[in-house]
Amino acid sequence: MRKLSLEFYQRKDVLTIAKDLLGKILVTNWKSTFTSGRIVEVEAYNGTIDKASHAFGGRRTKRNEVMYAEGGSAYVYLCYGIHHLFNVVTNNKDIPHAILIRALEPVRGVEVMLKRTGKKKTDYSLTRGPGNVSKALGILTKHSGISLPGKELYIADDGLVYSDKEIASSPRIGVDYAGRHAKLKYRFYVKGNPFVSGKHK
DNA sequence: CTGACGATTCACT
DNA sequence: GTGAATCGTCAGC
Numbered sequence: 001m002r003k004l005s006l007e008f009y010q011r012k013d014v015l016t017i018a019k020d021l022l023g024k025i026l027v028t029n030w031k032s033t034f035t036s037g038r039i040v041e042v043e044a045y046n047g048t049i050d051k052a053s054h055a056f057g058g059r060r061t062k063r064n065e066v067m068y069a070e071g072g073s074a075y076v077y078l079c080y081g082i083h084h085l086f087n088v089v090t091n092n093k094d095i096p097h098a099i100l101i102r103a104l105e106p107v108r109g110v111e112v113m114l115k116r117t118g119k120k121k122t123d124y125s126l127t128r129g130p131g132n133v134s135k136a137l138g139i140l141t142k143h144s145g146i147s148l149p150g151k152e153l154y155i156a157d158d159g160l161v162y163s164d165k166e167i168a169s170s171p172r173i174g175v176d177y178a179g180r181h182a183k184l185k186y187r188f189y190v191k192g193n194p195f196v197s198g199k200h201k
Numbered sequence: 202c203t204g205a206c207g208a209t210t211c212a213c214t
Numbered sequence: 215g216t217g218a219a220t221c222g223t224c225a226g227c
Contacts, residue, residue: 043208052208063223081221083209100208131209141222174208 001025001156003149009071009090014097017090018044019188021099022167025107025156028137035112035137037104037127038160041189041196043172045098047091050186052178055096066145067096074153076134076144083131086139088148088155102130102173102187103195104137113137129197166191173198 004024011017027036045053054064054077066075067089075087075098091097104127106113113119113126113136127136134140139153148154169185176182189196 045208054208061224077208078220078222079207080209080219081207082219083207085208087208098208102208125210129209172208177207 001158003154003156006070006072006147006149009088009148010092011071012091014044014046014090014099015186018042018099018186019167021088021101021155022188022190023160023162025158026101026104026133026137027108027154027156028139029152030138033109033112033138035109036107036156037133037137038107039101039103039155040105040193041101041103042187043100043102044186044188045087045100046184046186047095047097050178050184051181052172052175053096053098055098064096067098068094069145071097072148074139074143074146074148076139076141078141079131084134084140085130086134086137100130101133103128103189103193103197104133105193105195106136124194128195162190170198 021039021042024039025036048055048058055067066073070093071090073089075089079085087098087100089098106127117135127133168191170187171183172187
């Protein structure tokens, strides 16, 4: 297992990075408590020209400021007053690309995840959906802005690679307001994986 | 200062 | 399938 380097995140094509993230392991290590999961579903947000992105049109606020930071930063924000959504910032400084992690397959620390989420037993909902992913791994908005190849939060590669045949793409979820951008196939997931949210095609 | 709302989830009909 | 929960952020006054 090796941590992904900043170079991985700082490439130019957010779609390529999004696809490459499938199969990688997202790890949190708060106070020496490890929890991790294999990434099986992601969505790409393509910067200022993407109407579904918080950074559309160069929009820059206190909340999304970290999207303009260098690739490899974590962008976490609160949605619906309840859910923390975890994103990875990509590309270089001042280019607000980001990738939303939508689903994981639990790898390590399942008991801790159950405790954090208040669930009684393991089922596919534990790390399915972006809100649940953050909850299970203990990711909060206060972690927004920290660098990913860090001690407490990072993404690792254990050598597993999904082939193109195992990966499918579809329009993103929950962004119907984005007009024609809502139709773009910027969501990537592992075919048939039970942790993938939404309908499986 | 105020009001509207969201890259969602879950319980309930 | 439908609707409530719930609060930080942001635009507007």
